[in-house]
Amino acid sequence: MSKAFISQVLQDSTGCTGVAANRAAGDLIAAIVKEMKKSGGFTLPSFGTFTVRKTKARKGMNPRTGEAVKIKAGKTVRFKASPNLRKAV
Template structure:
């Protein structure tokens, strides 16, 4: 799914211009990112839960050379689908 797809769905749903639909899609993405940063996660009922998880520093291998590489600690976003979504798919 892309931002353009979301904008097209919004445009068809509320019968607005492409510019307005694109702005609404951008605003939606920004709101999701802000909520993840502020709260560390959020739930869309009947869809699923997004959570921010911390990752530890670790050693990995460079696939091209096979050399060990240090990977810094960071954060990643995890998604857990709701039972309703699992049934629908």
């Protein structure tokens, strides 16, 4: 799924212009990101839950050279599908 896909669905659903649908899709994505930064998660009922998780610093390996590399601690996004979505797919 891409921003263009979301824009097209919004445009078809509401009958608005492509520019307005693109702006609405961008605003929707920005609102989801803002909510995830603020509360650490976001739930779409009947679809699933996105959560922000912290990752620990760890050792990795450069696949080209085989050299050990340190990977810094960071954050990642996890998704858990709702039971309704699992049944539908």
